[in-house]
Amino acid sequence: MKYMSGTSSDHRPMTINLQKKYALYGPTPFRFQRMWCEHEGFLPLVEAAWRLGESGLMLGGLEKVMAKLKATKKALKLWNKELFGRVDNVILELEERVGALDSRLQAAFSNEAEQEYLSSKMELEEWQRREEIRLSQLAKKKWLSDSDNNSKFYHAVVSQRRRKSKLNQMKLTDGTIMSTPQQIHAEAVKYLQIVLTSEESEIILVQRMSVILSRIISQEQGAFIPGRSIFENITLTQELVNSLNKKVRGGNVMIKVDMAKAYDRVEWHFLLHVLSSFGFPMMFCKLIEQCISTPWFSVMMNGTMQGFFKSTRALRQGDPLSPYLFIIIQEVLTRLLKRGFEEGQIGCFSHPRGTTAITHLMYADDLIIFANGRKRSIRELRKGRLTARHLEPLVEKIRKKIAGLEGLGRNGVLEINFVNRWWRGIRVRKFEDVQRTLQMKFAWKLLSSDCLWATFFRAKYMKHGLIDVSNIRCIGSRFWCSIVGCIPDVINRNQWRIREGSISFWYAHWLDDGPLSWDASHIDQPTLRINDICLDSGWNMNQLLQLVGEDKAASVMAKVSKCREGDDVLIWKPNRKGTFSSKSAWDMIRVQQPQTSWGRWVWHSALPKRMSVIMWKAFSKALSVDSRVRQMGVALASRCDCCLTGNEEIPNHVLSTGEMANEVWRKGSVALGIRWRSKQNWYDRVNLWWAITG
Numbered sequence: 001m002k003y004m005s006g007t008s009s010d011h012r013p014m015t016i017n018l019q020k021k022y023a024l025y026g027p028t029p030f031r032f033q034r035m036w037c038e039h040e041g042f043l044p045l046v047e048a049a050w051r052l053g054e055s056g057l058m059l060g061g062l063e064k065v066m067a068k069l070k071a072t073k074k075a076l077k078l079w080n081k082e083l084f085g086r087v088d089n090v091i092l093e094l095e096e097r098v099g100a101l102d103s104r105l106q107a108a109f110s111n112e113a114e115q116e117y118l119s120s121k122m123e124l125e126e127w128q129r130r131e132e133i134r135l136s137q138l139a140k141k142k143w144l145s146d147s148d149n150n151s152k153f154y155h156a157v158v159s160q161r162r163r164k165s166k167l168n169q170m171k172l173t174d175g176t177i178m179s180t181p182q183q184i185h186a187e188a189v190k191y192l193q194i195v196l197t198s199e200e201s202e203i204i205l206v207q208r209m210s211v212i213l214s215r216i217i218s219q220e221q222g223a224f225i226p227g228r229s230i231f232e233n234i235t236l237t238q239e240l241v242n243s244l245n246k247k248v249r250g251g252n253v254m255i256k257v258d259m260a261k262a263y264d265r266v267e268w269h270f271l272l273h274v275l276s277s278f279g280f281p282m283m284f285c286k287l288i289e290q291c292i293s294t295p296w297f298s299v300m301m302n303g304t305m306q307g308f309f310k311s312t313r314a315l316r317q318g319d320p321l322s323p324y325l326f327i328i329i330q331e332v333l334t335r336l337l338k339r340g341f342e343e344g345q346i347g348c349f350s351h352p353r354g355t356t357a358i359t360h361l362m363y364a365d366d367l368i369i370f371a372n373g374r375k376r377s378i379r380e381l382r383k384g385r386l387t388a389r390h391l392e393p394l395v396e397k398i399r400k401k402i403a404g405l406e407g408l409g410r411n412g413v414l415e416i417n418f419v420n421r422w423w424r425g426i427r428v429r430k431f432e433d434v435q436r437t438l439q440m441k442f443a444w445k446l447l448s449s450d451c452l453w454a455t456f457f458r459a460k461y462m463k464h465g466l467i468d469v470s471n472i473r474c475i476g477s478r479f480w481c482s483i484v485g486c487i488p489d490v491i492n493r494n495q496w497r498i499r500e501g502s503i504s505f506w507y508a509h510w511l512d513d514g515p516l517s518w519d520a521s522h523i524d525q526p527t528l529r530i531n532d533i534c535l536d537s538g539w540n541m542n543q544l545l546q547l548v549g550e551d552k553a554a555s556v557m558a559k560v561s562k563c564r565e566g567d568d569v570l571i572w573k574p575n576r577k578g579t580f581s582s583k584s585a586w587d588m589i590r591v592q593q594p595q596t597s598w599g600r601w602v603w604h605s606a607l608p609k610r611m612s613v614i615m616w617k618a619f620s621k622a623l624s625v626d627s628r629v630r631q632m633g634v635a636l637a638s639r640c641d642c643c644l645t646g647n648e649e650i651p652n653h654v655l656s657t658g659e660m661a662n663e664v665w666r667k668g669s670v671a672l673g674i675r676w677r678s679k680q681n682w683y684d685r686v687n688l689w690w691a692i693t694g
Contacts, residue, residue: 030076035134049072087127213226220233222362223362224364236453239457240358250347297311330362347377349372444490493588498510498568499565501568503568504529510560574587644659662678
C-alpha cells in the first residue's frame with residue numbers, strides 16, 4: 001500500500017499492489033529516448049562522440065560506421081545516467097520539494113520561499129513533460145502528436161505491457177520448474193541457441209525477387225505473388241467442398257496441413273540448393289550465403305539481455321523478403337505432390353467434369369490437399385502414425401463451434417439483421433457495395449485471366465469455357481451465383497483491344513455495340529476465334545459475310561482491319577488507365593450522398609480525430625449533452641459543469657455561448673483577427689470561421 005503525491009488537490013490517492021515485486025537483474029539494453037532531443041546539449045554530444053568514433057582507427061565502409069555508432073551509444077548512456085538518471089525518481093523528489101515549499105508558504109509567506117516554489121514547480125513541469133515523452137515511446141502510442149497528452153494513460157499501458165511480458169515461472173518438458181528469473185532466462189537462452197544454431201535451417205536476407213516469382217511458382221500458391229490473390233484459393237476450396245459427398249470409390253477427402261513454425265524450420269543448405277536448381281546465378285547464391293552468416297542473437301527477457309550466439313536457422317519474421325523465400329521452398333513440396341498424383345501414388349480427387357484437376361492449394365504456411373480416400377493415397381500422404389489422440393484438439397474445436405451456434409434460424413442459417421441507417425458526413429462504406437465490388441473483381445478475372453481459378457470456374461459452369469450473357473444461368477454454388485449477377489455489368493463496361501485475335505469471335509466484347517452473339521439468332525461455330533478468319537493479310541471475306549452478313553461485316557472491318565503481333569488487351573472503361581481496380585468499380589456502383597458543406601473541414605487531416613468526431617456528432621445532432629439524453633427518455637437535472645451560473649447543458653451553450661466556450665472563441669478571434677460576436681449560434685460561428693479561412 002502506498003500514498004501517491006497530490007498536485008492540485010489536498011486529497012492523496014492510494015495504490016495497493018497485490019503482485020510480488022519483480023527484482024531486476026543483469027544489464028539493460030540500450031534504447032534511444034526521444035526526450036533527449038529536447039535537451040540543448042544533445043546535438044553537441046552526438047557530434048563530438050561521432051567524431052571521436054573514428055579517431056585512431058584505420059577503418060572503412062560499414063566498419064567505420066559501426067565504430068561511430070558504438071562510441072555514440074557509449075557516450076549517450078553515460079550522459080543519460082549523469083544528467084537524467086531515473087526520471088521517475090527525479091519527479092518524486094521534485095514533488096516532495098514542491099509539497100514541502102507549499103506547506104512552508106502556508107505557514108509563513110516569504111519572497112524567497114515563493115521564488116523557490118515557482119522555480120521548483122517549473123522544473124517539475126519540465127521533468128513531467130520529459131516523462132510523458134518517455135512513456136509515450138514505451139507505450140508506442142501517437143497521442144502526443146494529436147494533442148492528447150495523458151501520462152496516466154501511458155503509465156497504465158506500460159504497466160500492463162510489462163505485467164504481460166514478465167515471466168515468473170517456466171515448466172520444462174521433463175517437468176522441471178524454473179522459478180527464479182535467472183533460471184528462466186538461462187533456460188530460454190539454451191533452448192533458442194539449440195533452435196537457431198541447428199544445421200537444419202538458416203536465416204536468409206536477399207534482394208527483392210518478386211518480379212520473377214510468378215514465372216517459377218505454381219498457380220497452386222496464391223499468397224505473396226504479385227497478380228494473385230489468396231481469395232482465389234479460398235473460393236476454390238469452398239467450391240470443391242461441394243464435391244466431398246460425391247459417390248466415388250474411396251470417397252473424396254480434403255486434408256488440411258498446418259506447417260507449425262514453418263519459418264523456423266527452413267534449412268539453409270536446402271534453400272541454397274533450391275535456388276541453384278531454379279537457375280539463380282552462383283554469385284546470387286553466394287551473396288545469400290554471406291548474408292545469412294552474419295546475424296548474432298541475444299535473448300531479451302524481463303528487460304535484460306543474456307547470451308550471444310550466431311544464428312544458423314530460420315527465416316526472419318517480419319522481413320518483407322521472408323515470405324518470398326518461403327514460397328520458393330514450398331514450390332518443392334508443390335512439385336513433389338504433383339508428381340505423386342501424376343504417377344498414381346496418390347489417388348485423385350473426383351472433380352466436376354471438364355475442370356482442371358486441382359491436387360492441392362496453399363495459403364502461405366497452410367496447405368489443403370484434395371485426394372481420394374483410399375488407404376493407399378492416405379498412406380502416401382501420412383507422415384508417422386495418426387491416432388485418435390492427435391484428433392482430440394480438432395474435435396474439441398468443432399464442439400465449441402457447434403455450441404456457439406445455438407439458436408439458429410431455419411435450416412441452421414444464422415440470420416443477422418443490419419440497421420441500414422445512413423449517417424451523413426462520416427466516411428463509412430456500405431457492406432453491400434464493398435461485397436459487390438469484390439464480386440465484380442472476380443467477374444473481371446473470369447473474363448480476362450487464364451489463372452487456375454478462372455480456368456476452373458469457366459470449365460465447370462460455362463459451355464466450351466465461353467461466357468454467353470444471354471444464356472448464362474445462376475445454377476451452382478452461392479458464390480458462383482453472386483458472380484453471375486455481376487457479369488453483365490462488367491461486360492458492358494469493358495472492351496477488347498485486338499492484337500493477335502486469340503479471343504472468341506462471338507462472345508467477346510470487342511465491337512463498340514457489344515458481342516456479336518447478342519444479335520445472332522443461331523451460332524454454328526461457338527468456339528470460333530477472331531484469328532481463325534482474320535489473318536495477317538486481312539479478313540477472309542467469304543467466311544465473314546457468311547457468318548454475320550454484309551451490314552455487320554462492314555462494321556467489323558472498320559473496327560479491325562487485320563491481326564497484329566501482341567496479346568489482346570481487355571480495357572476497363574471506368575478507369576483511365578484501362579485496368580480494373582476495386583476503387584473504380586466501387587465508384588461506379590455506389591450511390592453518392594450529397595456533399596456536406598462542413599465535411600471537408602470536420603475531417604481535415606490537421607484536426608485530431610477526437611475533435612473531428614465531436615464536431616461530426618454536433619452537426620449530426622448526436623452530441624451526448626444533457627438535452628440529447630433527455631430526448632432519449634432519460635430524466636435528469638441538467639447543469640453545465642464549465643459555468644459558475646450552472647446553465648442548462650445544450651449543444652449551443654457547450655460549443656459557443658457558455659462562459660468557457662465564449663471565452664475560447666473570443667481569444668481565438670482576437671489572435672487570428674476574425675470578427676467577434678458575443679452571443680452567436682455555434683453553427684453560424686463555425687461557418688463564419690470556415691468561410692474566412694477557406
